[in-house]
Amino acid sequence: MTLAEFWFLIIALLWTGFFLLEGFDFGVGMLHGIVGGDEAGRRTAISTIGPLWDGNEVWLIVAGAAMFAAFPGWYATLFSGFYLALVLLLAALMARGTSFEYRGKRDSPAWRATWSWLLGAGSLLAPLLIGIALGDLLHGLPINAAHEYTGSFWTLLQPYGIYTGITLVVLCLAHGATFIALKTSGGLRRRAVRLARLLAPAAALALLGFVIWTHSIAHKGLLPNPVEIAGVLAMLAAAWLVADDREGWAFAATTVAITLTVLSLFSELYPRVMVSTTNPAYDLTISNTASPGYPLKVMTIVVVIALPAVLAYTAWTYYVFRRRLKESP
């Protein structure tokens, strides 16, 4: 494995980490209004991710910055090509990021309803847009010989991209529902379990469609490989486990499903990083977008030291906040 390939793997892992962590808090954001029942319930649902969401979102920032450092050509084409989509994504992330801190800061139903709405809309839009972008990478976009994107905002919205976005939204919903079921008690937990039993099979179905479509896009036949089948099965298992009051295992299952989905997307992409529909010769690849050896070596030393430390204190944080929340009065 070359250093550039190693960095492609790191970036795939960073995106995976982002979706498996922030995925459930996107889900909680979308579901808190439905599952909460009343204000106390909504507040408790949000509290399940209160201490965690900010750290989860850093995975996105680091994924972006790692692309900048390790694959400047990829970062440049992607971020300038998705310009207006990213403006929307940033608006969504800003709306939901501030809602966590500001929603509870005034005792007025209209104030809370506004922030609840922003939290829900932002949590829906963010995985949808990122999903569309990831789908577009694999499906391909009009890119010229200078590696510049030549389409418009509407070119980004092709069916496979949109379907990838929807699949990720449904996965996040199922992931979020099992997370709320795992972290709460009483009526809130019951409602989350009911939702998870509906959402997990729906997510499994969406995922099955996704892996088949992905295979036909990547010209690898229609039959999914065992890893992708495992993702679909994990989602189905989640539905059964959550109904059986084994929320911990159910959450583990949705985690596995999300992880396999994102990883499979990047493995289909390899060794390309962004496909050109204009001409296969214009594809952005690992080798034609990567930074030279020395900066990659420097970054490798940093990531080898920093990432285990990050994983260790993140794990400790989840351990500190491991208990179920009681429904607040």
Add this chain to the structure above:
Amino acid sequence: MTVDLARWQFALTSINHFFFVPVTIGLAFLVAMLETAWYRTGQDQFLRLTRFFGTLLVINVAVGVVTGLVQEFEFGMNWSSYSRMVGNVFGAPLAMEGLAAFFLESTFLGLWIFGWDKLSKKVHLITIWLVFIGTVLSAAFILMANAWMQHPVGYKLVHGMPQLTDIWAVFTNPVFLWGYLHVVLDSIVTGTAVMLAVSAWQLRRNRPEFGHTMRMALAILVPVLLLDMFVGSELGVIEARYQPMKIAAAEAQWTTCQPCSFSLFQIGGGNDDHSPIQIFSIPHLLSLLATNSWNGKVIGLTPLQAQYSARYGPGYYVPNVFIQYWSMRVMAYLAGLVLLFGLWGLLLMRKRKVPANRWFLMAATWVVILPFFMNTAGWLLTESGRQPWIVQGLQLTRQGVSPSVTFTDVVISLIAFGVIYTALGVVDAVLMIRYSRRGLEQEPG
């Protein structure tokens, strides 16, 4: 045109972001100090003050974090040619910032906010100090990246593209070391000014517990600001060495001088008016500021322009002189004003008394505005002074924009960010003021 709009967008979003950054760094430090006081003395009032100022910190961090997200994306969105060219050097500190600083800051802030009844006193105290370390580490990496744009080091050119060859040179870039110290000290000044303003407002409402934070803020403000001013003037000397245009423009010095005087004010002046009316010239002061020597020579803008044209080809290499001249003075004069105010406070505080002078308390509430103008002026001086370069000597700003992004795209994003930032700014200000005016919690825990 697109490049001008893209520049406006970067300027507005980063100036806005930097309203929140120094408050976050400064308050994180002060809250950590307060919690340390509680840990050591066990007195409840320190716990209540910790939680009071901690709430202000959290309100502020929320906007700081989301506006920082925009900064991270904006390089690729608006400046893709720049990103493509320098990503292997400039991207490295950004990635390090994420890995080493953002994770630390976000994770431990979550633990600090929600961990009061889950962590021991000692571990909880450690979490806030780790948040502070995260904020200053983050500033270090971003300043390192910025310093590389001012004075690129540690690279070689391969087919006209810079390639990183020496990360240690990037870590020890003198522009970074002095600029970083300047920003951290300045952030502590800003945070202290916020604490001072809030404490003064509360003291006027007879809430004596805020005497502690008033005294603490004053005791920190004056020495840190003095040090900050010294570091700032050293930074000026270093920038004069690597970016002579920047400093010559800050004095609107068109001809070479030796020794050089510093004008307090001028009437007229700018890139088209080379002979403004200068008022109150202080002899030798510019020589001192720019070269650290009594009779130092400062090369004028006209000869520098001739030098640059010969070296980099025909073009206009003089930054906006009006912005340079005035941003430097706004920054320096306001810092002087804040310093005088701090000395007044220290005078009132003799024998460990809490300042009770009504005029002082009224003024303290308003002085908080000044550091924000100082910060903005300082960044204008730094960033506008680098123009027309995006990376000094390597790439011009107009060569750095995204070829695929249209004028309409930038107009739409500028309007969108304008609306969102205004809304966030208003909500943040309303909440900061509202929570600054509340009394302390009576029952901590």
